[in-house]
Amino acid sequence: MDRSYLSHAGVIAASREFVCIRPLTYESAIEAPFLESLFRGRSGNLENTVFAMLGPDAKTRLCRTGRSPGFAFRSPDQMAAAMKQILRKFPSTKTAPRPLPLLPNVRLGLNVSSCDNTPLAIIYSPDQAVRTKLQQQLATLAWDKNHIGQIQFCVATRAEELKSLAGKTQKPGILIVQPGTYGNNGQLVSAVDPDTTPAELGDAIDFALLVSEFQQKTMRQHIVRGQQLGVNWKTAIPVTDSGGSRRRRPRN
Amino acid sequence: MIRRIVPLLLPLVMTLAAPPADAAERIAWYSTLKQGLAVAKATGRPILLVSAAPHCHGISGIW
Numbered sequence: 001m002d003r004s005y006l007s008h009a010g011v012i013a014a015s016r017e018f019v020c021i022r023p024l025t026y027e028s029a030i031e032a033p034f035l036e037s038l039f040r041g042r043s044g045n046l047e048n049t050v051f052a053m054l055g056p057d058a059k060t061r062l063c064r065t066g067r068s069p070g071f072a073f074r075s076p077d078q079m080a081a082a083m084k085q086i087l088r089k090f091p092s093t094k095t096a097p098r099p100l101p102l103l104p105n106v107r108l109g110l111n112v113s114s115c116d117n118t119p120l121a122i123i124y125s126p127d128q129a130v131r132t133k134l135q136q137q138l139a140t141l142a143w144d145k146n147h148i149g150q151i152q153f154c155v156a157t158r159a160e161e162l163k164s165l166a167g168k169t170q171k172p173g174i175l176i177v178q179p180g181t182y183g184n185n186g187q188l189v190s191a192v193d194p195d196t197t198p199a200e201l202g203d204a205i206d207f208a209l210l211v212s213e214f215q216q217k218t219m220r221q222h223i224v225r226g227q228q229l230g231v232n233w234k235t236a237i238p239v240t241d242s243g244g245s246r247r248r249r250p251r252n
Numbered sequence: 253m254i255r256r257i258v259p260l261l262l263p264l265v266m267t268l269a270a271p272p273a274d275a276a277e278r279i280a281w282y283s284t285l286k287q288g289l290a291v292a293k294a295t296g297r298p299i300l301l302v303s304a305a306p307h308c309h310g311i312s313g314i315w
Binding site for chain 2: 006007009011012015017018019020021022023024025026027028030031034035038048049050051052053054055056057058062068069083086087089090092093094095096098099101102103104108111112114115116118142143148149150179180181182183184217219222223226227231232233235239241
């Protein structure tokens, strides 16, 4: 996928008025049929990536769907202009609070935050009421202009879910973690207790953003080194995009 | 109360406050269809959808 589209300033600015969804391909048997209904490759199977812009009903297609934004737009500028035009058709009338965007679990949270080079905030408590309160606190922070898109979030209810983390992670609260290079582990950077104040929570998040260090990854080096280290990510459903693998297979 | 994981560093770093100025703007994504589609329906906002696999050749940590 040409990521220049999704890092384009105009596209990012317009995205603030869209609901942006990035499903994790091959990680949900429930989501796969919907993605396949939007786009299938020449093989007839679900490909690694799917791109679409849809109406709020999730049925109306607002542009050509495909494997990437490049299927619909010649350039990031054209995509940004099209998004602005779409927004004119959907004037903002309803004001509903935006919930905290949550990754499905800690395992995927670590992996996705590693892919994005962002910290991961884990809401950890066996108590549903505590988790709900912490999620609401984090939601306010997640959508403010200083933090939007800068950190990933997920929930843990049991200590076993935190076994891939280094550092003291036994106490409930919000644990902010720097993911490892391959997203299969993480290092605790800061944490707050369940009775934290919004100001303390903000300080802990900002601290993690300041001290987390991420290396720029290059595809080939990352894959070769990962193979040497024995990294082997298991997907929830079979990967069916063999064409993409053939095209990008690294030389060993 | 903040658990000071790095007790000596935290006060120093927090004097700098706020997220780093060079933090690149990013799109904020919902990661599940269930959550994202519910928000779209509730708010009447259009949807930007880009699915992606968080691995390549079985190696995680890269899109």
